[in-house]
């Protein structure tokens with residue numbers, strides 16, 4: 010068996026989710042080849058070659074792949090992927106965008122968001138907002154899979170010395186182009202890989218009040234997240250949404266502030282090791298999953314918490 | 319311009335599903351069903367494009383059992399013009415859904431196809447992308463803004479790091495994210511009017527598609543239960559527990 014892992018990267022750095030995907034590939038077993046497709050992505054490719062357990066890195070360095078356009082990337086991956094038993098990527102928004110196209114081009118199913126590998130053809134994935142966990146078996150010759158990072162412990166970013174090989178072919182579907190990006194800038198750790206996450210909900214009342222959570226985040230080295238209600242209300246940007254249809258997080262500590270605990274929110278954070286809830290409504294469903302619940306007005310409790318840390 | 323919208327009948331998003339005792343699936347008997355929330359957003363976007371004079375006709379399609387006609391009628395009440403039901407009682411996996419939708423695209427030749435980004439039952443997030451690949455179209459997934467401009471559409475997408483805008487040649491596929499719009503409710507007169515709008519029913523065979531599921535569900539289980547927690551009386555007690563008991567800070 011040989012497994013093609015599509016790297017998650019921004020041309021200059023390899024995103025940590027790739028390390029979780031390689032871990033999933035290890036669980037399947039077989040030779041692991043990583044594809045880095047991008048533009049001026051030599052640094053990301055070099056980082057990929059050092060990842061433990063990777064035997065080869067393919068680099069497709071071309072303007073056609075610079076912005077990870079799904080139309081172009083999927084043509085490349087479907088073509089290269091023909092020789093592999095499995096094609097894996099992380100279930101981030103890039104993987105979710107291009108991988109189903111790869112599957113359709115190869116006329117195979119995609120298995121989304123796996124959290125466990127049972128065998129080379131059988132995988133475990135949550136559905137119904139995480140309220141049910143399915144074990145699914147694939148009958149396809151090539152398995153196209155997106156991996157939920159929180160399901161697999163990252164392999165080491167160091168220790169490997171894979172050969173790096175250039176891929177000459179350029180696939181440009183010619184139907185899409187990049188227009189612009191407005192990326193959030195933050196010095197805090199990434200939500201999906203942070204070991205502590207503090208999230209705010211509608212109870213925060215406005216975006217300014219999130220500064221209270223940021224102050225705690227800075228003390229704890231935490232990432233800041235939010236509920237859908239907080240994002241919809243415009244308190245914070247969309248990339249902070251945690252939940253069924255946002256980001257999935259599983260930190261050591263998750264602190265939910267002014268969040269009621271709707272099933273769609275729980276779907277994104279109930280895998281956290283320790284959950285703290287601060288809510289003034291003692292009936293709030295979030296308390297059913299919280300290890301430590303504090304029934305309090307957040308406008309008193311949060312500043313007090315910051316001082317106590 | 320003709321717009322095709324795909325809507326799926328799913329369990330209502332307020333319902334907490336129960337896993338069947340024999341672990342074969344989730345219990346859907348007597349459970350409230352509704353249009354997938356992301357599909358409601360797709361219908362709303364099409365209706366707004368029509369109100370702006372960009373869209374001229376909205377065709378809505380749903381694949382599933384006869385009861386999925388209810389969701390097509392809802393879309394018609396919200397402003398779609400015509401419905402197509404692809405009737406089957408079999409399980410329809412995303413690749414097959416995409417193939418069926420591709421057959422409808424070939425027949426109807428829409429300029430824009432709008433789908434939800436994700437079904438809240440399967441949580442697959444695949445069908446729109448698969449359809450776009452099969453039809454050789456560009457795609458704007460997880461859309462928070464859609465601007466049609468002549469023979470092009472600009473789609474702003476919600477991605478992990480923020481927002482990215484792509485330009486696509488028409489025809490193209492768009493999948494909706496939560497912030498694209500806020501769907502309206504159907505008014506009673508419009509619900510009545512929708513009953514008279516055309517709704518055609520076809521079978522997968524009529525469209526030349528044979529369903530071929532590739533994934534077999536071996537078992538369905540409940541997620542692991544979290545051990546019950548405690549309430550703390552004060553912030554200082556909380557900090558003490560986090561430091562000395564949970565040892566996470």
Ligand SMILES: Cc1cc2nc3c(=O)[nH]c(=O)nc-3n(C[C@H](O)[C@H](O)[C@H](O)COP(=O)(O)OP(=O)(O)OC[C@H]3O[C@@H](n4cnc5c(N)ncnc54)[C@H](O)[C@@H]3O)c2cc1C
Nearest residue numbers: 210211212236237238252253254255267269273274289307
């Ligand atoms: C298709 C679909 C997808 C969805 N996806 C997601 C998702 O990915 N992520 C997500 O989060 N949601 C998602 N939702 C929305 C979800 O159903 C809830 O509406 C949302 O999570 C509620 O956010 P909230 O808890 O911040 O707001 P609310 O439910 O309004 O809760 C606010 C809480 O704040 C508390 N509060 C208020 N003031 C204070 C105070 N001063 N001190 C302490 N506590 C206070 C209240 O007691 C209350 O419990 C989705 C919904 C749908 C239909």
Ligand SMILES: Nc1ncnc2c1ncn2[C@@H]1O[C@H](COP(=O)(O)O)[C@@H](O)[C@H]1O
Nearest residue numbers: 324325381433434436437442443444445
């Ligand atoms: N059976 C179906 N009938 C109509 N549309 C569907 C069906 N299945 C999926 N779709 C469309 O594809 C979107 C994404 O679904 P999925 O890939 O299953 O998460 C949905 O929001 C619908 O717009």
